[in-house]
Amino acid sequence: MMIDRYSIALFLVLSFLVGVLDASAGDSDLRYRACVAQCEKTGCVGERCFPHCKFPSDRVAIEGPWYMQEPLYLKWKQWDCHSDCRYNCMIDREKEREALGDGPVKYHGKWPFRRVFGIQEPASVAFSALNLAMHFHGWLSFFILLYYNLPLKQDKKAYYEFASLWHIYGLLSMNSWFWSAVFHSRDVDLTEKLDYSSAVALLGYSLILAILRSFNVRDEAARVMVAAPFLAFVTTHILYLNFYTLDYGWNMKVCKVMGVAHEG
Template sequence: MVDRYWTAFFVVFAYLVGVLDASAGDADPLYRACVEQCEKTGCVGEKCFPHCKFSSDGASLDGPWYMQEPLYLRWKQWDCQSDCCYHCMLDREQEKAALGHGPVKYHGKWPFKRVYGIQEPVSVALSALHLAMHFHGWLSFFILLYYKLPRKPDKKLYYDYTGLWHIYGLLSMNSCFWSAVFHSRDVDLTEKLDYSSAVALLGYSLILAILRSFDVRDEAARVMVAAPLIAFITTHILYLNNYKLDYGWNMKVCVVIGVAQLLIWAIWAGVTRHPSRWKLWVVVVGGGLAMLLEIYDFPPYQGFVDAHAFWDATTIPLTYILWSFIKDDAEFRTCNLLKKVK
């Protein structure tokens, strides 16, 4: 008898934990009833989905569900359950909007409207523009160094941070790419790739800020500075991917790393009186304000533009200014070293 009581207690406790962890949208009884009905009938109202046609043994009547859609839509891999959740979500949001209620989250996500199977089209477009801006900045930096600035007699570059900025450019483009992929289709794999690439970029940016601001040029010293930070970032990424994708903890880590590097850059620009310090200060202030958009989460306007989309939009001009500063820094340091040689 005691075992039965304990079993009942744990069942009830697990249910309560599940309800507490659920978002307001997917905890809605009407939403859940809609999803259950859709999975049985394959329809939400008058809209029906061909990949929800199943036989009594659970097999699809017309072959694999992804073969029942037009070729240009098969890439998105929406199955019966995800389509039911999506259209039930839209129906519930329309009903609540008619009653004057605002949007709520479903399964931890704001309700976005798809465009040709793309979950967050505005964020995807802005991530692509952000990637293009990084590529433009990195390419112009490459051309400046290898085709315009003078070199040493042994053909090596005067600028000691060339390789570090090349890695930064590649990590930045990688992060933008996976951001676009994640916002086009949110699944477990794309989410982890997006978060991991973003954390890797942030961690490396902090290392780069320390090395440049303290003018660390010796390779052994660079390794000593970078090693503990690389170990921490690697551990954090492994934690997110293999133990728990803790959004709150990840946000705290990213904010601390972001604020630390912004302060380092701002103080260094002021202390050294770098000729292009105003560009760096614009990036620092703009980056700090943009970071607030990531922290202050609000529902998407008209189902398309949310806080992250605004963040992507603000980082595009900041990226252009940052690469402009990087090129100025390369020219400034090269000129100073040439004067010392002469």
């Protein structure tokens, strides 16, 4: 049962990654591009104007005293003129498409969304939060079962020799869904890298755990020998994504290989 739930979670992680790779017709639309360009010059989309468009993307006020500077809550959310122009132009363009009977299209790799209380993609955040809650409940139930409902060794350790590995798996799963929720609430460079890195770490560790469990590797030295090359590869891949280039295509290939190998 626990393995099935984690497998479903891994599938959902891959689904989120796949969504980013799809082509974006919306941001290639000339009317959308013209709207964004005009907004960045005037600070307005139609009759809606954005006061913080007086501030450049580096958050330094162009002119005016300190009390005219960008509000702290906007700095925290990292909404700036560029992102507000994109968002409002997307909303207006989708209204035009709907009036013409056309379906929605993706913008910058994402389907059209509406902000709710500053949250960029509320539905995705809700699903990620639910998955986080599910994994926390599963990990807590597993912990209670091992240490409160089953007999323990004299050193207070569980008889189940894979217990510590499953604990790490549960923590990595919760970490992955936490950063997924953060990323979908606000898509910036930092949250994107944390989301991708957490998903890759989870997939890599799940592959290691699947191998150790399938071959019933119980000796600690043997476990280290089996896990070492996989840990080295996953660590190198995460460093590559974070400090060299966030290559979506290469990352998807790596995740697919690890996912298929894990399921196999």
